[in-house]
Amino acid sequence: MNLKDAYRFQNRLNSHTDEIIAIISDNTNVTKVKSTLYKSRVMPEAKDEEVDRLPATEYADRITSLCDLAVFLMDEREKLAKAIRNAKLALEIDIDSEVGLNGKRRELADVLRSMNSLRGSERLVKNGGTAYRFNADGEQVSYFCDMKEVTTINFDRNVTRRYENALNRKSDEISAEIDKCLVMTEVDYQPPFDVNDSFSEVFEGFVSKTK
Numbered sequence: 001m002n003l004k005d006a007y008r009f010q011n012r013l014n015s016h017t018d019e020i021i022a023i024i025s026d027n028t029n030v031t032k033v034k035s036t037l038y039k040s041r042v043m044p045e046a047k048d049e050e051v052d053r054l055p056a057t058e059y060a061d062r063i064t065s066l067c068d069l070a071v072f073l074m075d076e077r078e079k080l081a082k083a084i085r086n087a088k089l090a091l092e093i094d095i096d097s098e099v100g101l102n103g104k105r106r107e108l109a110d111v112l113r114s115m116n117s118l119r120g121s122e123r124l125v126k127n128g129g130t131a132y133r134f135n136a137d138g139e140q141v142s143y144f145c146d147m148k149e150v151t152t153i154n155f156d157r158n159v160t161r162r163y164e165n166a167l168n169r170k171s172d173e174i175s176a177e178i179d180k181c182l183v184m185t186e187v188d189y190q191p192p193f194d195v196n197d198s199f200s201e202v203f204e205g206f207v208s209k210t211k
Helices: 003-024 060-089 096-116 158-182 199-210
Strands: 033-039 049-052 121-134 140-151
Touching: 003 060, 003 199, 060 158, 096 140, 096 158
Parallel strands: none
Antiparallel strands: 033 049, 121 140
């Protein structure tokens, strides 16, 4: 499989493991409860009745097999992680670092684009200003007045536009390089099941192989 498919299968291993953890973390799935209704203590002619609590999941009677599968999936995750690491060591670029850098490049370019879209302006705000004066008693009081508000750009737009364009070009180049690596890089790993298999299919297939 290539690196892109390896990452996809890694996510599938993670999701199946998480599903098992969710099941076995619930005590109602890993314990059985039998209740006895002492009807005869209330009505001597009635028979006592034993009632089993309904299982919380279809896997309630196969918890040990679920644990077996969880450990198997963890082993596969370890194998795949090593295979991915070995595959990436042969690359000319550090994919993980470049992905992080590219995210910051795009973030900075987006901010610069927003800055470059700003325009100077002028507006009159009715009663938008507050001033102070002394009244007849010599006390300082406030009053409202019209206010002109002038907005100007306090940076060199030519520079920020140049930076924005350069960051976008670099980001596009690195993205193309990363995509190429994901598709062209082979990972030495054989998946034990199809990436599209449901959890139920994976579980049943595992149980049948381990019998």
